[in-house]
Amino acid sequence: MEDLRKQHRQELKDLQSQITQKKKSATKKTRKGVNDECAELERRLKTKQQSELSGLSGNGITPEENSEGAFDDMTEPPQEMATEINGPINALPVSDEPPNPGTGKKPNRQKARLARRAAEQEAAAAQAAEEAEDLPNLRSRERDTMREHYTSRGLKEQDIRPDGHCLYAAIADQLLDANIGLQPRINIRGLDTDGLVTKTDYAATRQVAASYISANPDDFAPFLEEPLGDYVRTIRETGEWGGHLELMALAKAYDVNINVLHGNGQVDTIESASQDDAKSLWLAYYRHSFGLGEHYNSLRKSEQHS
Incomplete structure (x- = not known):
C-alpha cells in the first residue's frame, strides 16, 4: 500500500x-x-x-x-x-x-473560482507590498543619479514646492533667473498682459499657457480627450498638474528652449518658436522622490559655470 x-x-x-x-x-x-x-x-x-x-x-x-x-x-x-x-x-x-x-x-466550479480570486488578490497585495518596500531605494537612486547629472552639466537645483503648480513655478523661476520676465515675448490673442504683473509667479505662467493653447487650438486639440475650452479652464482656474502640452505652450509663448532632465540622464527638449538665439531653460523631472508623485524642480547654472 x-x-x-x-x-x-x-x-x-x-x-x-x-x-x-x-x-x-x-x-x-x-x-x-x-x-x-x-x-x-x-x-x-x-x-x-x-x-x-x-x-x-x-x-x-x-x-x-x-x-x-x-x-x-x-x-x-x-x-x-x-x-x-x-x-x-x-x-x-x-x-x-x-x-x-x-x-x-x-x-465545485464556484468554490474553485473563489479560491482562484482569493489567490490573485493575495498575489496583488504581495506585489504592492514589495513595490512599497522598494520605494525608498527608488527615491535614493533617483536623487543620486540626478546629482551626478547636475554636476556634469554645471547645474544646481532650486527646490520648488511639490504641489500641482510645480511645473509653472519652476518655469517662472527659470524665466526670472534668466532675466526674461513673466511677460510673454509674443502677442497672444485674449491675454491680459497687464494683469500678469499682479499675479504670483506660477499664476502668471498658468495664464500664459492657457491663453496660448486657447489661441492656437489646432496645435493642441488633437491631443486632448476633452473639449479644449474645458482643458484651458482647468489650467487657468485649478491646481491641476502640467505636462508636455503646457511646456510646449510656454516654450512658444516665451520663445525659449525648455530642457527637461530625467533621472536616467535623458534630456527632453521642447523647442522655441523662432530658434533665433533662444535662451535655454532647465527643469528636473522626478518620478519617485516626492510624495505626491511626479515633480519638477528648477535647475540654475552653478556659480562656477555662471
Missing part, C-alpha cells in the same frame, strides 16, 4: 507539471479547450488511482464509494506549480466534500 501511494504521489506531481505546461502554452482561443482537457486528465487519474487502491485493499469498494479520503495522505503540490501565466491554478481536485450520490463526481 505504501509503494502504491508513493507511486500515486509521483503521478500526481507529473500530472501537475503537464497541466501547467499546457496552460502556459494556451491562447485565448484555446484556453477553454485546454482547461477542459486538463480537467479530464485529472478525473482520469483520480479514477485510476482510486481503482488501484480499491483493488489492493481487496474490499470490493468501487472507486466512487472510495473517493472520500482516498487521497488524504497525498503530498501538497509543489510551490512552483501554484501559479501560471494567467494566474494561480488549483491543486488537482481532491474535494473537501464527498460527491453527490447518483450524480457522479462534479468539480
Whole structure:
C-alpha cells in the first residue's frame, strides 16, 4: 500500500507539471479547450488511482464509494506549480466534500473560482507590498543619479514646492533667473498682459499657457480627450498638474528652449518658436522622490559655470 501511494504521489506531481505546461502554452482561443482537457486528465487519474487502491485493499469498494479520503495522505503540490501565466491554478481536485450520490463526481466550479480570486488578490497585495518596500531605494537612486547629472552639466537645483503648480513655478523661476520676465515675448490673442504683473509667479505662467493653447487650438486639440475650452479652464482656474502640452505652450509663448532632465540622464527638449538665439531653460523631472508623485524642480547654472 505504501509503494502504491508513493507511486500515486509521483503521478500526481507529473500530472501537475503537464497541466501547467499546457496552460502556459494556451491562447485565448484555446484556453477553454485546454482547461477542459486538463480537467479530464485529472478525473482520469483520480479514477485510476482510486481503482488501484480499491483493488489492493481487496474490499470490493468501487472507486466512487472510495473517493472520500482516498487521497488524504497525498503530498501538497509543489510551490512552483501554484501559479501560471494567467494566474494561480488549483491543486488537482481532491474535494473537501464527498460527491453527490447518483450524480457522479462534479468539480465545485464556484468554490474553485473563489479560491482562484482569493489567490490573485493575495498575489496583488504581495506585489504592492514589495513595490512599497522598494520605494525608498527608488527615491535614493533617483536623487543620486540626478546629482551626478547636475554636476556634469554645471547645474544646481532650486527646490520648488511639490504641489500641482510645480511645473509653472519652476518655469517662472527659470524665466526670472534668466532675466526674461513673466511677460510673454509674443502677442497672444485674449491675454491680459497687464494683469500678469499682479499675479504670483506660477499664476502668471498658468495664464500664459492657457491663453496660448486657447489661441492656437489646432496645435493642441488633437491631443486632448476633452473639449479644449474645458482643458484651458482647468489650467487657468485649478491646481491641476502640467505636462508636455503646457511646456510646449510656454516654450512658444516665451520663445525659449525648455530642457527637461530625467533621472536616467535623458534630456527632453521642447523647442522655441523662432530658434533665433533662444535662451535655454532647465527643469528636473522626478518620478519617485516626492510624495505626491511626479515633480519638477528648477535647475540654475552653478556659480562656477555662471
